[in-house]
Amino acid sequence: MHAAMTLLAVAGTVLAGCGTTLENIKLTMATGIPGGVYNTLGNALADIWSGRLGIVRPQVVPTAGSVDNIKRLVNGQADIGFTQADAVDTPGSGKLRALARMHDDYLQIIVRADVKATRLADLAGLRVSIGEPSSGVELIASRLLRSAGVAPQIEHLSLDKSADAMQEGKIDAFFWSGGLPTARVTRLTKSLGVRMLDLSDVLPKLREEYPAYGSATLPASTYNLQGGPVTTLVVRNFLLATESMSDEVAEALVRQLFESLPDLVKASSAARTIEPRTAIETTPVPLHPGAMRYFRDVKV
Numbered sequence: 488m489h490a491a492m493t494l495l496a497v498a499g500t501v502l503a504g505c506g507t508t509l510e511n512i513k514l515t516m517a518t519g520i521p522g523g524v525y526n527t528l529g530n531a532l533a534d535i536w537s538g539r540l541g542i543v544r545p546q547v548v549p550t551a552g553s554v555d556n557i558k559r560l561v562n563g564q565a566d567i568g569f570t571q572a573d574a575v576d577t578p579g580s581g582k583l584r585a586l587a588r589m590h591d592d593y594l595q596i597i598v599r600a601d602v603k604a605t606r607l608a609d610l611a612g613l614r615v616s617i618g619e620p621s622s623g624v625e626l627i628a629s630r631l632l633r634s635a636g637v638a639p640q641i642e643h644l645s646l647d648k649s650a651d652a653m654q655e656g657k658i659d660a661f662f663w664s665g666g667l668p669t670a671r672v673t674r675l676t677k678s679l680g681v682r683m684l685d686l687s688d689v690l691p692k693l694r695e696e697y698p699a700y701g702s703a704t705l706p707a708s709t710y711n712l713q714g715g716p717v718t719t720l721v722v723r724n725f726l727l728a729t730e731s732m733s734d735e736v737a738e739a740l741v742r743q744l745f746e747s748l749p750d751l752v753k754a755s756s757a758a759r760t761i762e763p764r765t766a767i768e769t770t771p772v773p774l775h776p777g778a779m780r781y782f783r784d785v786k787v
């Protein structure tokens with residue numbers, strides 16, 4: 488029986504009060520690349536839910552990222568998944584329901600220090616990785632480059648492979664969208680001179696086309712880089728389920744997410760920005776009724 492059907496079948500096993508448990512539930516969670524924030528938070532949540540709800544530890548599946556995760560949710564290959572807000576406008580997305588808004592992702596365009604590129608237009612003709620196919624990174628990078636009319640020599644590499652390729656001199660720059668700081672980027676900056684591009688000249692046009700994007704300042708101290716802060720793109724992250732998840736299950740999962748925030752912060756510093764007051768801001772994805780029940784209970 489598929490995991491989503493299992494959720495429906497056992498919705499009645501929720502026990503009220505402290506020590507809520509759910510029996511016989513098996514969940515599959517679509518996350519992201521190994522070591523990325525999605526994958527790190529997914530594993531932390533799997534430990535929390537199994538430990539505090541007494542369920543079988545959810546299966547945490549590494550994926551290419553946001554677009555891949557939505558496909559898995561819509562196709563019934565996952566019960567829970569992480570995604571960026573800009574990726575939800577895809578076929579079948581009407582089935583999606585949000586459990587919570589999570590952390591925000593920051594677009595980070597990393598350039599080797601010996602490459603004379605200080606703005607997006609300077610990437611024209613250079614060797615640039617824009618992330619794996621079906622990743623949120625690829626989605627943002629493609630939209631930004633198209634909006635700005637910039638045409639580099641494109642590679643589709645994961646974060647780890649991008650960092651390795653830059654270290655070996657095989658690429659000049661790469662795009663990454665993730666929480667701050669991202670461990671793999673930190674390791675790269677300690678072994679290789681790099682800079683980050685400021686996007687203040689191209690973001691206004693992109694944001695007119697895609698209102699889901701915001702802008703934010705990325706301090707140079709994030710990765711101890713030389714130079715001042717840079718303006719970059721920011722996008723919200725959601726934790727999603729589908730309409731087939733029962734209200735009882737959704738409420739229990741969301742409740743334990745917020746009651747265990749200190750454990751999430753220990754797993755990833757990106758979780759510091761997760762809080763109930765902003766977690767309900769999941770437009771354009773409607774909140775799952777079970778999640779709404781939790782937020783109403785805690786008077787958000």
